[in-house]
Amino acid sequence: MTGPVGSGQGPQETAKDGRNSMERKGGSGPEDEAHPETAPPSGDVRPRSPSRGSPGSTRSDHFQAVESVRVDAYEIPTECPESDGTLEWSSTPMIVVHVRAAGETGMGYAYTSEAAARIVETELAGTVEGSDPLDVPGIWEAMRHEVRNLGRPGIVSSAVSAVDTALWDLKARLLNLPLASLLGRLRERVPVYGSGGFTSLSVSELQSQLEAWVSQGMRWVKMKVGRRPGDDPERVRAAREAVGQDAGLMVDANGAYGEAQALELARVFAEAGVCWFEEPVTSDDRAGLRRIRDRAPAGMRIAAGEYGWTLYDFVDLARAGSVDVIQADITRCGGLTPFLRVADLCEAVQLPFSPHTAPSLHLHPACAVPRLLHVEYFHDHERIERMLFEGFREPRAGWQSPDLGRPGHGLELRRRVAETFRV
Ligand SMILES: [Mg+2]
Numbered sequence: 001m002t003g004p005v006g007s008g009q010g011p012q013e014t015a016k017d018g019r020n021s022m023e024r025k026g027g028s029g030p031e032d033e034a035h036p037e038t039a040p041p042s043g044d045v046r047p048r049s050p051s052r053g054s055p056g057s058t059r060s061d062h063f064q065a066v067e068s069v070r071v072d073a074y075e076i077p078t079e080c081p082e083s084d085g086t087l088e089w090s091s092t093p094m095i096v097v098h099v100r101a102a103g104e105t106g107m108g109y110a111y112t113s114e115a116a117a118r119i120v121e122t123e124l125a126g127t128v129e130g131s132d133p134l135d136v137p138g139i140w141e142a143m144r145h146e147v148r149n150l151g152r153p154g155i156v157s158s159a160v161s162a163v164d165t166a167l168w169d170l171k172a173r174l175l176n177l178p179l180a181s182l183l184g185r186l187r188e189r190v191p192v193y194g195s196g197g198f199t200s201l202s203v204s205e206l207q208s209q210l211e212a213w214v215s216q217g218m219r220w221v222k223m224k225v226g227r228r229p230g231d232d233p234e235r236v237r238a239a240r241e242a243v244g245q246d247a248g249l250m251v252d253a254n255g256a257y258g259e260a261q262a263l264e265l266a267r268v269f270a271e272a273g274v275c276w277f278e279e280p281v282t283s284d285d286r287a288g289l290r291r292i293r294d295r296a297p298a299g300m301r302i303a304a305g306e307y308g309w310t311l312y313d314f315v316d317l318a319r320a321g322s323v324d325v326i327q328a329d330i331t332r333c334g335g336l337t338p339f340l341r342v343a344d345l346c347e348a349v350q351l352p353f354s355p356h357t358a359p360s361l362h363l364h365p366a367c368a369v370p371r372l373l374h375v376e377y378f379h380d381h382e383r384i385e386r387m388l389f390e391g392f393r394e395p396r397a398g399w400q401s402p403d404l405g406r407p408g409h410g411l412e413l414r415r416r417v418a419e420t421f422r423v
Helices: 115-128 136-146 155-174 179-183 203-215 229-243 259-271 286-295 311-319 336-349 359-366 379-388 415-419
Strands: 068-083 088-101 104-110 190-195 220-224 248-252 274-278 301-304 325-328 353-355 375-378
Touching: 068 115, 068 155, 068 379, 088 115, 088 155, 088 379, 104 155, 115 136, 115 155, 136 155, 136 336, 155 179, 155 336, 179 359, 190 203, 190 248, 190 359, 203 220, 203 229, 220 229, 220 274, 229 248, 229 259, 259 274, 259 286, 286 301, 286 311, 311 325, 311 336, 325 336, 336 353, 336 359, 353 359, 353 375, 359 375, 359 379, 375 379, 379 415
Parallel strands: 190 220, 190 375, 220 248, 248 274, 274 301, 301 325, 325 353
Antiparallel strands: 068 088, 088 104
């Protein structure tokens, strides 16, 4: 699956800054209270290229339309078979999208099936090409309309995510700004937590992985639970022994437990000082999460949100009082455009925010969002991103900092390396 795809030219109309442009146009802003993703009334949301030489024209008038959208699909084997509470895997699928305009190229990606690449080719490329690359939220609206009848959750949302993040990278490169500066930084660096601790690891492997992250200066580490619930108390105690008393110990059940079982184990985990219980039951069960949150031991945060595919999913979690922390994944929720809206939702309802996996793609946005708690430094993805992307940022003493000397998110695909994983 490769090469420039789609075609098309869009009509014209502009906004000069990306993030709030649709709101100023009277489009899908917060004023649409009943439906956070409701489209502008005209139905024609396609961003239009700026009219040349008009009064008040700016530097943006010199930019051209998006010329091409390219998508590639890869499958990267894990070091060994891995598992969590509800899934086993031996490879990680990934799509990478490149968008071009005015001699610059933006890159985005998502950890999802090769099928998402087909969605990019057949449904999204033609919508994006010809659009004004500065009007990313407008292009996002157009993509959302285009996939309406396919259904947003899952593969389709990840396809939109990869294109949207590529477009934001392109815009930052066109403006010769690091993405964090384009969005407006709230902080210069972000705290990261080590995440892995798969249920496929032996106790000693689990201990050495978690201990290594703490030794590198990370303040929190996360392990998986739920595959063999009877073993979990001992594995969690062993993890605590390895990381010492000061590290924040987090567990993630990936929805493996029943409600009563989760509550019982929450009390056991609390004895080992567990501070975070992620998806104790499936995050589809908002009421169940809420009941666990209400009865969980003091000091233990209930977290979910990685399967938030649309803004409604996060609104639902917040309205139901299901979580103490909202997670969102930029490669699933529809990209940076909705990711920023989720962050604003967290600010509005006073919930801490923690981006899920894909650390390199979250680094710049995490510098710009309010209520940030920390960023997940996920074992499988940091391994892939270090291998595939020139510009990968190593954490230092538990923090990651964006390279402000490079435009965009600062990442370039190492095509020769990636080629060996092509599907
Ligand atoms: Mg999780």
